[in-house]
Amino acid sequence: MNIAKRKILKAASELFLEGGIAALSVRSIAKKAGVSTIGIYSHFQGKEGILDELYIQGFELVMQAMDFERKALSAKDIMLKGVRGYFAMAEAHEGHYRLIFGENDNRYTPSEEAKAVAEKAFGQLLKVTALLLPDNASMALKQKNALEIWAFVHGYVSLKHHAVASIFETPDWYAMAEEAVSVHIDAILAKPENQP
Amino acid sequence: MNIAKRKILKAASELFLEGGIAALSVRSIAKKAGVSTIGIYSHFQGKEGILDELYIQGFELVMQAMDFERKALSAKDIMLKGVRGYFAMAEAHEGHYRLIFGENDNRYTPSEEAKAVAEKAFGQLLKVTALLLPDNASMALKQKNALEIWAFVHGYVSLKHHAVASIFETPDWYAMAEEAVSVHIDAILAKPENQP
DNA sequence: GATTGAACATAACAGTGTTATATTAAAGAA
DNA sequence: TTCTTTAATATAACACTGTTATGTTCAATC
Structure with a gap:
């Protein structure tokens, strides 16, 4: 360069x-x-190229936030630690977060290269989610469950950015979010289709 | 006018x-x-005023989508029907959905009047959520649970708009989302703090 | 009818991303 | 080393954006 x-x-x-x-x-x-x-x-190649670089940075920050030592942790604890990392990243890098989730300008469309990085980040989430599931779980099942977790955590981040967030007097948004996700992880673990 | x-x-x-x-x-x-x-x-008063009107329309569409006859339905079924209505609205009115969740232009800030309509829509969700909880549930508990549901459903809509959505070969995104929300509602109903 | 405020048309302003034009610098080939 | 080609660069211009400025017309009130 x-x-x-x-x-x-x-x-x-x-x-x-x-x-x-x-x-x-x-x-x-x-x-x-x-x-x-x-x-x-x-x-x-223009402003889009700059936005692509920042988008790639954003997802790299997501991946970093979920990259940590996993020894001695249960599958659930690994996931929750990843969720905590995700929330911390979303808070520390709000501009990047908004960019990668299209909360900025719907005229920006990520390039194929940028999308590939987004997919890679999802792949990381998929790996962590697989830990919650039986070893013979299908790809579709893994994807479904990974998406579930992602929808939940992203939903909390997105609503925190929303005008209605000010209604809540909650001292710690993300602690509340983590607890809700934890309950849902338990529900995922309890599902008959997710038993070994 | x-x-x-x-x-x-x-x-x-x-x-x-x-x-x-x-x-x-x-x-x-x-x-x-x-x-x-x-x-x-x-x-x-300028373009912002136009956006405010459309934002208000957007939340009114949300409220309409969750407004239906409730007789003979359980609390869970009322909530799930509302969730289905929400997804249908999000799909049929994507432009409005993106506007009310800031997926368009972060330079647009809703007016106090527009925010009031957003809060009213949340109030509707709060009422439906209250049906899942004991009669003596505190406002904080209701808000927490309403936010939980909203985070989850909005997360699914938002990710459907995302570049990674194309990874999924799922025939029906929203059916998958509804099932996940249904599981979570059960988890909410099972929580000790939510018992009468 | 006169006055005032609102509504309105148009032009101008300051900003936006991008393209056009000409020049300079760097890389590659002979 | 020299010449040619390509890439990089500065600057101006373009077409668009939301907004303000200016002047005129319309409507309401006295």
């Missing part, structure tokens, strides 16, 4: 961290990087 | 239904309504 490309990406990442996607105009990125706007087109 | 205001709102609604928020520029709305752009500022 050449110097200008690196400078552009660094400038974009910094602006994004400070001000989210609203701070990311091609002129402000170019200015901060000390180059002209054309660099964004030659190196990144 | 005067004629121009009505024409503008009608034009905006039609454009929105066809092309989502991307179709809603003040010039295209004004042109379709047969007025100049200034009407959007005098009648709606």
Whole structure:
């Protein structure tokens, strides 16, 4: 990666961290990087390319948050630790979270490369979910259960960003969310179809 | 409401239904309504006012979807019917759904009036959730459980809009979602804290 | 009828992502 | 090393965005 490309990406990442996607105009990125706007087109094929890089960063942050030492933990505890990591990431990197879940601009469509990273992240969740299921569980069953967990945790993050979140006086949104997910994991473990 | 205001709102609604928020520029709305752009500022205080009207429409659609005859249904069945209505609405009115959950433009912030309608919709969900709980359940317990259901169902809708949704070969996303929610409702009903 | 405020048309403003044009720099071939 | 081709670059222009400014017309009130 050449110097200008690196400078552009660094400038974009910094602006994004400070001000989210609203701070990311091609002129402000170019200015901060000390180059002209054309660099964004030659190196990144336009603003979409910048957004793709940030999207990929976002899912990499998701994967990192769920990457930890698993020894001596039960399957449920591994999942819950992953869920906690996911919530921590969502809170610490709100701009990235909003970008990867399309809470910014529905005109942005991730590239195939960016989508592949999203799928990889889901693959990680799938592996953790498989720990909850019998060894001979089908791929469809694993996917179904992984999606279930993801829908639940993402739902909590998304609603926290919502206008109605202010109705809740809850001291700790994510503790509440974790407890609900924990109950659901128990329900998954108790399902007849999920027995060895 | 005067004629121009009505024409503008009608034009905006039609454009929105066809092309989502991307179709809603003040010039295209004004042109379709047969007025100049200034009407959007005098009648709606700008584009935000149009978005507020559509946001309010969106939550009204949510409330309608969950409004049905409840006689002869158990508390769980009432909730599941509401969940089905919610999914049907989310599918039939994707533009509205994306708008009310911020999947469009994070520069749009709902007005106090629009937020009040969102809160009203949550109040409806709260009433249905209360049916699952003992009569003496506290407001906090009701809110917690209502949020749980909402997080789950919204999570499924949101992930259906996501790039990773294409991984799933599932014939019926929402049937799968409903089943997961049903399991969770059972888990809620089984909780010691939720017993009469 | 005169005054005031609202509604309205149009132009201009400041911003957006992108493309066009010309120039310079870098890489590859002879 | 020199020449040719390609890539990178600066700048201006384009078409679009939401909004404000300016002036005119309309409607309501006195």
